[in-house]
Amino acid sequence: MIPAVMPTYARVDIAFERGEGAYLYTADGTRYLDFASGVAVTALGHAHPALVQALVEQAHKVWHTSNLFRVSGQERLAARLIRASFADTVFFGNSGAEAIELGIKIVRKYQYAMGRPERYRIITFDGAFHGRTLAALAATGNTKYLEGFGPPVSGFDQIPAGDLALVKAAITPETAGILIEPVQGEGGVRVIEPRFLQALRRLCDEQGLLLFFDEIQSGMGRTGKLFAHEWAGVTPDVMAVAKGIGGGFPLGACLATESAARGMIAGTHGSTYGGNPLAMAVSNAVLDVVLEDGFLPRVERVANHFRQQLAMLVERHGAVIDDVRGAGLLLGLHARVPNGDLVTALREKGLLAVGAGDNVVRLLPPLIIGEAEIAEAIVMIDAACTALAAGAVAAA
Numbered sequence: 001m002i003p004a005v006m007p008t009y010a011r012v013d014i015a016f017e018r019g020e021g022a023y024l025y026t027a028d029g030t031r032y033l034d035f036a037s038g039v040a041v042t043a044l045g046h047a048h049p050a051l052v053q054a055l056v057e058q059a060h061k062v063w064h065t066s067n068l069f070r071v072s073g074q075e076r077l078a079a080r081l082i083r084a085s086f087a088d089t090v091f092f093g094n095s096g097a098e099a100i101e102l103g104i105k106i107v108r109k110y111q112y113a114m115g116r117p118e119r120y121r122i123i124t125f126d127g128a129f130h131g132r133t134l135a136a137l138a139a140t141g142n143t144k145y146l147e148g149f150g151p152p153v154s155g156f157d158q159i160p161a162g163d164l165a166l167v168k169a170a171i172t173p174e175t176a177g178i179l180i181e182p183v184q185g186e187g188g189v190r191v192i193e194p195r196f197l198q199a200l201r202r203l204c205d206e207q208g209l210l211l212f213f214d215e216i217q218s219g220m221g222r223t224g225k226l227f228a229h230e231w232a233g234v235t236p237d238v239m240a241v242a243k244g245i246g247g248g249f250p251l252g253a254c255l256a257t258e259s260a261a262r263g264m265i266a267g268t269h270g271s272t273y274g275g276n277p278l279a280m281a282v283s284n285a286v287l288d289v290v291l292e293d294g295f296l297p298r299v300e301r302v303a304n305h306f307r308q309q310l311a312m313l314v315e316r317h318g319a320v321i322d323d324v325r326g327a328g329l330l331l332g333l334h335a336r337v338p339n340g341d342l343v344t345a346l347r348e349k350g351l352l353a354v355g356a357g358d359n360v361v362r363l364l365p366p367l368i369i370g371e372a373e374i375a376e377a378i379v380m381i382d383a384a385c386t387a388l389a390a391g392a393v394a395a396a
């Protein structure tokens with residue numbers, strides 16, 4: 001019999017009852033150190049007092065009015081995101097995939113508004129992940145996710161990342177823009193070279209294309225800058241953000257320059273729930289913390305410390321893990337055993353982590369962690385690697 005909850009996930013048989021900071025607890029009181037963060041979502045940890053207060057206060061006022069009316073929380077959040085980024089305008093939705101869908105629409109509509117309606121195709125990259133709606137899936141290009149769902153939405157041309165000549169060769173008179181994650185998350189925690197992002201920026205400017213960054217996972221402080229592209233010193237025309245922006249409350253946003261969004265007039269896009277007062281209250285509280293003086297430099301310091309410690313574990317356990325990769329607190333351990341085995345072994349030691357492509361295990365701690373939690377995680381990873389190495393020897 002099919003489970004009541006549609007079985008599209010191979011779920012771990014654990015349910016959590018409550019969380020506090022970097023820790024999650026099951027009903028029987030078992031404690032886990034949460035370096036999964038609901039896949040990079042609970043950026044300020046669980047039950048952050050400022051977020052709880054913002055949500056409760058808003059819950060007593062008004063939950064939902066729709067986008068037929070002004071939403072003051074949207075106006076405040078959009079103004080703050082604009083002040084902190086390249087963007088001139090923001091649309092709020094409920095998820096990452098929705099932000100990607102809108103970004104695709106903006107790229108296409110821009111070319112249309114520029115009198116070039118034949119330009120609708122978007123160049124994407126191997127190893128990308130952009131979400132599970134039909135167009136986001138087509139942009140993701142992973143045949144495993146596309147199989148059985150009919151003809152993929154057309155208009156995406158996927159190539160390997162890092163080679164500018166391949167990008168140039170992929171551009172046709174129908175190309176409208178380029179979509180890329182500055183740090184690929186699901187694909188295996190692969191940092192895209194700053195030089196490549198800079199070259200894409202120049203190419204887009206030369207050819208009248210829009211540059212569209214997917215910072216759904218890499219944004220909102222995860223790499224130690226508000227957005228990962230800041231490390232490369234380039235800005236996009238369009239950007240999708242989600243995950244950390246709501247701190248656990250469902251929220252996505254698509255940011256754009258005034259020029260890129262020129263076609264997005266009244267009636268061209270909408271969302272019933274998007275940017276509702278509850279989401280806005282929480283997200284404004286997230287920004288209060290993330291934009292506080294010293295918060296992002298602290299993320300960078302903590303991340304560097306964690307990475308050094310992880311590098312030492314790689315030295316010690318070369319048969320189990322052979323590489324640390326990533327940026328800031330978007331970190332990946334490349335495994336030499338099946339990555340699912342490492343995720344399980346870590347969980348058995350009390351540490352939650354997430355698998356990724358290319359046999360990588362992602363470590364995505366909340367941005368609020370300190371050296372004590374890192375020390376604890378290192379002991380757990382050390383123990384898990386020792387157990388796996390012993391198991392491998394016993395099995396041999």
Ligand SMILES: *Cc1c(COP(=O)(O)O)cnc(C)c1O
Binds near residue numbers: 095214218242
């Ligand atoms: C998670 C993710 C998405 C999809 O976000 P949803 O909220 O699951 O729709 C898209 N792109 C990237 C880079 C992501 O990490």
